[in-house]
Amino acid sequence: MRLAQRFIIDLSIFGLILLGGCLGYMAIEGWNIPDALYMTVTTLTTVGFGEVHPLSPRGRIFTIFLILFGVGFFLYFLGSITGMVIQGTLKDVYGRRKLDKQISHITGHYIICGFGRIGRTVTQLLKEKPIEVVVIEKNPDCIPLFQEKNLLYVLGEATSEEHLLKAGIARAKGLVSAASSDADNVYITLTARGINPDLFILARAAEESSIKNLIRAGADKVISPYDIGARRMANTIMRPTVIDFIELAVHNRNLDLQMEELVIEKQSRIKNVTLLESNIRKDYNLIIVAIKKKSGEMIFNPSPQTKLQEGDTLVALGARENLILLEKQLGLLDE
Numbered sequence: 001m002r003l004a005q006r007f008i009i010d011l012s013i014f015g016l017i018l019l020g021g022c023l024g025y026m027a028i029e030g031w032n033i034p035d036a037l038y039m040t041v042t043t044l045t046t047v048g049f050g051e052v053h054p055l056s057p058r059g060r061i062f063t064i065f066l067i068l069f070g071v072g073f074f075l076y077f078l079g080s081i082t083g084m085v086i087q088g089t090l091k092d093v094y095g096r097r098k099l100d101k102q103i104s105h106i107t108g109h110y111i112i113c114g115f116g117r118i119g120r121t122v123t124q125l126l127k128e129k130p131i132e133v134v135v136i137e138k139n140p141d142c143i144p145l146f147q148e149k150n151l152l153y154v155l156g157e158a159t160s161e162e163h164l165l166k167a168g169i170a171r172a173k174g175l176v177s178a179a180s181s182d183a184d185n186v187y188i189t190l191t192a193r194g195i196n197p198d199l200f201i202l203a204r205a206a207e208e209s210s211i212k213n214l215i216r217a218g219a220d221k222v223i224s225p226y227d228i229g230a231r232r233m234a235n236t237i238m239r240p241t242v243i244d245f246i247e248l249a250v251h252n253r254n255l256d257l258q259m260e261e262l263v264i265e266k267q268s269r270i271k272n273v274t275l276l277e278s279n280i281r282k283d284y285n286l287i288i289v290a291i292k293k294k295s296g297e298m299i300f301n302p303s304p305q306t307k308l309q310e311g312d313t314l315v316a317l318g319a320r321e322n323l324i325l326l327e328k329q330l331g332l333l334d335e
Helices: 003-028 033-044 057-105 117-128 140-149 161-166 182-195 210-217 225-238 240-251 280-284 320-329
Strands: 110-113 133-137 152-155 174-177 200-204 221-223 257-263 287-292 298-300 313-319
Touching: 003 033, 003 057, 033 057, 057 152, 110 117, 110 182, 117 133, 133 140, 140 152, 161 182, 174 182, 182 200, 182 210, 210 221, 225 240, 257 320, 280 287, 280 313, 280 320, 313 320
Parallel strands: 110 133, 110 174, 133 152, 174 200, 200 221
Antiparallel strands: 257 313, 287 298, 287 313
């Protein structure tokens, strides 16, 4: 039974005992309501200030039963309330400590600042990858959702350096500043860059004028949802097939065809070989759409003789299970 339900039931029983005591004194002794209520309350609480009026033998017998049953339940009721308070407090304290301990042990995660519509969607997509995420959100109403989704979170303002440190920003791989205010996003970006100079920072900009300020503050990438939305709407009209393909390949998790980016790490077996020699097409039936070199140069539709080097990022297209196999071979996923 839930604590709230048990409390309501106990409170109802106590109310009935209180009412029964009042009615009993009124019927047996003929007292008025204030006197009967006063006598009942002093009896149940064991205060014992004295009788309001001298009791008759029947009234004393009634008082004995009221003490035996009423006082016992009243003490149980007080104990129940105390237990619920202690249990709730300990649960909150233990839960928060357990959460803080989990956050202190993760590394290479992403911090999501703000859990509005954009922050919520980014969190969901990263968790599907899966990528470790810690959310910083000031609204306590989001806590049940965090618990339901099993999300690590820090309750408070994302503009606070203390909360960023609590979210493990020193060990994080990246941060997404998705607050509703551009001013907050600038401050978050500035603070985050000061704490961790190597952090990848992706910031949201509602106004076009804020993009430059966010870049100056230290953001690596700035996204304007309204601008992207407008471009996508226009491209849907001008290039509907292209948009449909991108939507299916990137966003549709129910489709077997997926597009993914894969980084060639130091331990990769396809390092320092050509695209043809890597046998990616032969062994995994994947198409390499593009290669982003470590220098930042982007090679679209690379030739078979293109050399693959450490730090290169492959944009691959193919079946999901084949992409997973290649990721394991590259050491990007555990076997």
